[in-house]
Amino acid sequence: MNNNVTSLAKSDIQYLLHPYTDARAHEECGPLVIERGQGIYVYDADGKQYIEGMSGLWSVALGFNNERLIQAAEKQLRTLPFYHVFNHKSHTPGIELAELLINLAPVPMSKVFFTNSGSEANDTAIKLIWYRNNAIGKPEKKKIISRQNAYHGVTIASASLTGLPANQRGFDLPMAGVHHVSCPHFYRYGLPGETEDEYSDRLAKELENKIIVEGPETVAAFIGEPLMGAGGVLLPPKNYWKKIQAVCRKYDVLVIADEVICGFGRTGLMFGSETYDIHPDVLVVSKQLSSSYQPIAAVLINEDIYQDIADQSHALGTFGHGLTATAHPVASAVALENLKIIQEEDLVLHAATKGVHLRSGLNSFASHPLVGEVRGIGLIAAVELVANKETKEKFKKPGVVGRYLAARAQHHGLITRNIADTIAFCPPLITTKEQILDIQYRFELALHETDKWLRR
Structure with missing residues (x-):
């Protein structure tokens, strides 16, 4: 071990298992x-x-x-440090944050479901789509198409959606039913003499062929980041999202926009979906939602999806999904204040x-x-x-x-x-x-x- 490692760093090495870290190398260099x-x-x-x-x-x-975020957390901790939203319960911060998100959404959305992280949110998005397709009599329509180099999280489902080998090697992933098409990076993968528009045509055709091979009746959704973050900050080529969405609509494939990195101003507009003219059926947000002062994420769904889920929950007697900290009041209060500051400033x-x-x-x-x-x-x-x-x-x-x-x-x-x-x-x-x-x-x-x- 490096002799310059402090006692605090030694305690870190002794007790903490770090994400995205070579554990053996960490034993040598410390944090x-x-x-x-x-x-x-x-x-x-x-x-x-x-x-x-x-x-x-x-x-x-x-x-x-940011003092306003600190004060928002302190005020909520002193008022209602925790409550849940299970079984017809609710609280003011969760209600107000859901309303604000619906009002900010780049396309009409109906309901918000809160989680603690983007990984859980993408996992939830898949569960919601499966649940909905069971409700409408399409139990075979469950496959999800993602992209190579995509990043959508690290749970079993979201890591399967992720298209980075490091998130799958050694974990027996991806799980069945998740498929990947090419990474849309023109600089690296465009052919000699090919324009960006032609490259987008080629990628859209690849997606269409994948849907046809798998069977349109089995493909539920396509998921993508407006621009790919952890895959290398990859901007979509010209007309890419227009052409991809056209293929999805043709085959009744839902569009999930993973705005975990792009949302709330990162791309120079409130959402990456506005930057690239994406009209998602499902929208996922986290990270800048609270400036990460508190762990919180959200899944926004449109009215059609909500109505089918509501019918199914009524038929089954409950919607059997939820997390202890779903819409946590402190996280919700901080997120509310965070979004107000982004707008005010x-x-x-x-x-x-x-x-x-x-x-x-x-x-x-x-x-x-x-x-x-x-x-x-x-x-x-x-x-x-x-x-x-x-x-x-x-x-x-x-x-x-x-x-x-x-x-x-x-x-x-x-x-x-x-x-x-x-x-x-x-x-x-x-x-x-x-x-x-x-x-x-x-x-x-x-x-x-x-x-x-x-x-x-």
Whole structure:
């Protein structure tokens, strides 16, 4: 074990099993222990400052010490620290948050079901669709189509929807009935001479062929993130969602929009569905819903789906699904205040305008020999690193260069995230132009050091 590991870090190693972490490597290096946060910055146990360039996990919209969110949690804890919404019970924060979400939704929605995380929300979305199809006499219509490189969570169902091998290797996943079509990344998978529109045609045809092969009577839904976050910040090619939705409507396949990362301003509009003209039947939100000050997520369903579920619950005597903390009053109160602040401070427009600065800064590195593609929209962006700029060749050992650069960025006080050899940026919605310039500067230092390291 590294002799510099503190006693607190040693306790972490002894007792805590970390997600998305090589446990054996963690035994050797230990954690970066974060002690406090202030605005877009976090501070480790030694007092070192870092720009949190990933909003924690794509989620802390309002920064790390918003007093109004803290006060909302404290007030609710003193008023009603917990109550449930089972068996005809309810409470004010849950009711008000559901109403606000329905009013904010990018398309008409009817009801909201609350969970604690995006993973649980996507799991719930699948259960709701299965339940509904049983209700309408289509018990065979249960298959779900997702995409390679998609990220939809880590429960058994949601990890099956996820299209990343790391979430499935060793877990006997994906489960039966979940299928994946191609990842829509034009830079990486577009054919020579193919336009973005032609590429979208090809992907829509692939989806249609998949539905036909499986049997339209067996395919219940298509799920997708408006833009793919954990898969590498992948923006859809031109007309992609228009063509995908046309295929889904043709074969009576529901559209689930996973807005866990995109929702509440991240793409420069309130929802990614507005950015890409998606008209979902089911909408899933989390993360920026409460700026992650409290764990909460939500599934929004349209009226047709609700009516069938309501009929089935009446026929069976109950809707047998729920979580102890569904619509938790403290989480709901914090989420309500969070959404009010986003609206009052016009942070959706702020994300759009500051996102222009972020992409402009990152595009200044577009000619660098290690940079293959710079992409983004709103306040989310990525820089894909390549071994050969002309051929787009990947590095022989994927992830090694990306990890090195992310480590050097952290050394210079910038927390970002390498997704293999793509460096992702997702700063809080409150980030200023000056802070974006600082992000650019610290990234430049890391990029320069990575280039020198590779040339040795």
